[in-house]
Amino acid sequence: MYQIALKMLLGDRSKYIMLLGGLTFSALLMTQQCSVFFGLLSWTTSHMRNMRASIWVVDPKVEQLNEIKPMRDTDVNRVRSVKGVGFAVPLYTGIVQARMPDGAFKPVQLVGLDSASLVGRPPVILAGELAQLRLPHAVMIDQLGVKRLSFGRPHPLGIGDTFEINDREARIVGICKTDLHFFGYPYVYTTYDEALQFGPKERKMLSIVLAEPAKGYTAEQTARLIEKDTHLKAYTEPEFKKATLDWYFKNTGIPISFGTTILLGFIVGIVVSGQTFYSFVLENLKNLGALKAMGASNGLIARMLVIQALTVGFLGYGIGVGMTVLFGMGASKNGQPPFLFPYQLPLFTLAVILIICLFSAFLGILKIYKLEPAIVFRG
């Protein structure tokens, strides 16, 4: 009978396409928007993946990773003196202007690494040697930097080429691969000392102290000890990530805006699918009544409806998620829009689509349970 149920569904082309369309759109909207949302959120913490450290020490007033309040240079030594700290190095981060050959400016994210250790180095170096970063005026730029800063040049920027940052020459010694910045700026790595020269002059220039716990200490223990002894704010990596995400949730319209679209996907799914499936049941009422008259139990017809609803549900889910994956492939090729597709996301969408389908089937089942088989005798 389940095959009969499927033929009844597939035979009614217009309803079937409407149902499939509604569920596909719903799955696409929810999955794609969630992916972009997660991608955007992941961009807010891209510094952590591009600089990598167990402990991030910042000014006590700092709430999130993308808004840094500079500290005094001596704070590095204060952190180093804390028991439980394996090592601590200074890090400069700031947005500076890179000058294009035509005189236009492009903002870049300047990262100044400790010259001795180069802790906070780029995650993947595509060309050049990291050690050469210690040379005067040396910088390492990411692929986005190559793309952005090559604009107006006869050939793409490469090793040995130069450009200007704040009227100072910067010589490219390497190309690296980074995770995209939240604001979409290219990363430019240099040493801490060079960064102080490239960056705008301020009374305090130390952005962050990157630290690692000493042997026998966990990152949490060390972070708490740093806070206790220095009165600076020390975050472990997960803590800083959480604080940053929380800040964006509380202080920006991003979650509400994406949440509304995702909710819209759910509503569209439930309204279109529920309404279409219900009208499919209504139009088939005589046939379903005939099946009841012929001895099909309510349970059997209910199972038939569930099979029908789940079939379009799985198909719509598959197409919707498939389209999201295609979108994601395009996004990762172009570097934007932000896109992150954790394994929980398709599971979440599947659960929501199943809820929509079961709700739709439930509406039909309610009707069937109330349906008198004698309806077939009414002209």
Next chain:
Amino acid sequence: MAESKPFNGNLAVHVRGVTKSFGKGEAKTFALKGVNFDARQGELLMIVGPSGCGKTTLLSVIAGTLNCDEGEVEVFGSQIEKLKPRQVTEFRKKNVGFIFQQFNLIPTLSLIENVSVPLLINGVGRREAESKSRDLLDKLGLKGRGKERPTNLSGGQQQRVAIARALVHEPRLIICDEPTSALDKETGARIMELLRETAIAPDRCVIVVTHDSRVYKYADRMTEMEDGRVERVHENIQLNPPKGDH
């Protein structure tokens, strides 16, 4: 009101004092007002009468698709009114075949699939069900057309499929609701002939509700209803067809 004549043979349907009302309070109307009715095994019995006289309601009560308010309904020894809903469904599944006025074939299924439905409901495997259905369609003059859709067929052909569907699981009671009213005279006559040829069996009863006087001659007996009651029963219709058109 005329009572059924005493009958000593095996009764297929035995209905006594059945009432059925619809609505509540002042809007309450009685469709059946203490109906007594018998149908025998091996016969084709027609229930006739004007529109609204309660013949379809009586048919629904006999078929177990509608509960009566009062009275006894015994079909092949089972007291229908005493059965639980699930048992009534089970009873219908095994013992009742239906032929409807509008055929009620599922348009998205092939003829074979439509005919297979009662067998599938009874738990018969798909291949066996389709094989039986194909054979029956062949017998009913639809050889080689099993894979077609009902919408490709004429009214008469669709009713043949409906007859096949009603017979395929070999039920003991065949219920036909106005089987010829959607058909022209000639097609209606052919359908009734086919019904007599294929449906009548010694251990089976065929009950036809109709107000089409052109097909009265195909009945073995006829029960005439009026205003929710059985007015009279005509015996030996084949020999003495009654006059009149409802």
